[in-house]
Amino acid sequence: MEFCDECGSMMKTDGDVWVCGSCGYEKARDADKEADMTSTAEREDSEVVDMSDVDDAEIGPTTTVICPECGHDRARYEMKQIRSADESETRFFTCVECGHKWREDDH
Template identity: 75%
Template sequence: MEFCDECGSMMHTEGGEWVCKSCGATKPRDSARDAAMTTTEGQDTDSGPVDMSEVDDEEIGPTTKVVCPECGHDRARYEMKQIRAADESETRFFTCTECGKKWREDDH
């Protein structure tokens, strides 16, 4: 991955050059440097569901005070994940400690 020296945007390859689609800046590609870059091509990005059935409740993660929309209980486990663009806030995922209801909250 290459970033533009002019504006900081991610650059893309076009032939023998790196091209910034934001500001149009270009720079020549260096085959030795390109070979040293790590790529995600061919990598398995979905390892499937994780079996948490034998994990103790205390090991699952932190809890917070939030009201469950299903049963009204006031405690839930939470996890925060970056599922949208990097310049947007994280999404909060909750699981009620009483009934197991799962829900999420996004900043709007």
């Protein structure tokens, strides 16, 4: 990934130059520098992981929270950053009883 020296926007490749989509600034591509970059297109597809034999206690932390689907009072949770970095993380819950999934700001 390359960023514009003029405006800081992300640049895209166009042949042998990087071009800024915001201000139009161009700069030559550097093959040595690009060799160190990682492309998401180069990653191998991940395989499906079979979790059927994994004990619930090994999956993640649990907390006391009421499931809106079945009323059970325990759920696994995980935190994810889904907004910009200056926003707080969102907590996602999965009921240990019925498997219902919801997020903290849904109710």
